Amino acid sequence: MNQADKNRRKHKQNFDAEEIVSRIYPFIIRVFEVYEIQNSGEALYFYGTPKTDAEHITQELWTPLQQRKLEFSLKYELGEHVLVIAPEKTARKKPWVNLALLVATIFTTMISGAVMFGVDLGNEPLEFIRGLPFTLAIMAVLGSHEMAHYAAAKYHGMKTSLPYFIPFPTFIGTMGAVIKYRGPIPSRKALFDVGIAGPIVGLLVSIAVTVIGLSMEVPRVDPLPNVLMIDLGLPPLFIIIQKLLGVSGDSLHPVAFAGWVGMFVTLMNLLPAGQLDGGHVLRAMLGKKAAYVSTAMPFVLLSTGLYVSYWLKEDGLIWIFWALFLSLFAAAGHPSPLHDKVELDKKRILIGVITFIMGMLCFTLVPFKFMG
Template sequence: MNQENHKKGKGKFNAEETVSRLYPYIVRVFDVYEVQNSGEALYFYGTPRTSNENITGELWEPLQQFGFSCTLKYELGEYVLLVFPEKKTKEKTWINLVLFIATFFTTMVCGAWMSGADLESEPFQLFRGLPFTLAIMAVLGSHEMAHYVMARYHGMKASLPYFIPFPTFIGTMGALIRYRGPVPSRKALFDVGVAGPLVGLFMSVAVTVIGLNLESPAVSPLSDSMMLGLGLPPLFVFIQKLVGATGENLHPVAFAGWVGMFVTLLNLLPAGQLDGGHILRAMLGKKAEKISFMMPRVLFLIGLYVIYWMKEDGFIWISWALFLWIFAAVGHPSPLHDKVELDKKRILLGIITFILGLLCFTLIPFKPIP
């Protein structure tokens, strides 16, 4: 082993100790005949015992435990397994906090308007929007935190949720988390993908039940505002009947539940890197690409049906079709352990999750009321 750089004190890790720790894991999948140390990384020269994909898949977890990553290369007629320390990036959690506070404010403004507050003449009526804010932040936040917890459980690197304040009719464009590094297995891909929609939908149902038991505020629409009529999905209608709710006007908290169901539907579309795309990719493997390819076209046809046959506004489906057309074309990255199929329990859970998504579907989610 060439340890010249290490002896000079330029190495960033103890090469001998690292080799002794990692060697037993490496030789299971890679016959090593030479090891070199550049001071920045270790180079294991050898012959693969299995496919290239399996090598990185088998080594990902043990290397992660010691803070290393690996890359397999074929250079000048030799296979080289490059092992190097992972760069630790410090999370800028202040960004998450600032976005959370901003979204808390923007959603509270929208919630106050829904409650009939006149913020121009009475700014302190802003706090009338607090119930809606708590409800919508709980729905969106629980969805993303479920992704985060499950990703960390499987050893994946994920950021805390980033809420997105935006001047929409709910005051936000939702929330997201960032993943860094590979997905270790189809099992991990499924668990991370399914956790968000299921937890978010559970919270949406809870918020809907609470909101339907609250008295809807009397609201006089402002002269320059536009009122929206909501299309209620089957799950929402079922909850209405279950709690005995009547009346067309929804309390802002119940509306937050409706938003949660609509967000769940969009996230569960089986295409690209949406949650539904993750779940389907984990369930079917590379066969999922065919369904992902067809999904934008199905949405486009739904949009045309709503516009030309129902004479209603189907722009939401046209826009989502175009969105998925662009992003689904990129494809879905393969998990490291892509050949290990899911167990039957997860397959069943995936089917149930997609059925729940269908129960959140309505042809005309919302339309302007003249």
């Protein structure tokens, strides 16, 4: 007997149809008038007539069924409405995948960091270890962002994966990290908390990393052949930190550069569109009216990119690219929280406004440009 058959057998053993019906029927008849129940041995099929719309049915049933480790779906088949309820399927966790990607990202960011310290990896491949300070800084920035999302989601009882870091041969050695959410969002409060936790924590760590990096001596680096140099545009928040520390100069220590990356990531994540962090936060703050802002954001970014490219004669492709990227996010819309009518408290609204302002302090028209 293979593992799939064992899981199926265990699933059937744990499926007590009579007990499940007795426990959940009172919740079902509030929103769904039942005229027939069928048992397939693995799921219960409630045939009937909805008393309200599908969104309201989901809102009413999700919490009591989740508490009993049950999942459900509302279908319309052969002219009949049917509510399908079955024991929750436990997703197989593969933490080794998260660990492998983490190790790979540490390796790729260390290589990028070593290049920033002027290491010629072609002649001294083992010297990649010199990129460790940058690795520690960038992983702290990106990791704190995702772990804040993870902690907030767990706090609200949402199902989520551990962070998946993405190793990639960019100039920072990674494309960031993501976590997967499964199941609906309980409320606007949960949506807000999960959406805003990453940017707030990530930005605080970015500020700390920037302060540390600006306090370190910038290494003297001879440009390596065939290696592109990056001219950074410093955002207002970065410049404020520089002035407070009394630091000047265009060259940055790789650790300070990691802080700059954190600010740039915060800015991009806080764009109020689609299912970006900023889209989540604005959706929680404004409700369905946030869709108007989400739809407008690609046009705002496209206008910014064209202004930078044709008026300032600088490289505005980053904004044009993100305009096209966000147009897909905006078109996909945003899923509604289960309890969407309960508005946020004033404290969260204030935190949201302050966070968006901090995000704007991470903005610069030309974030970076490559130089030969």
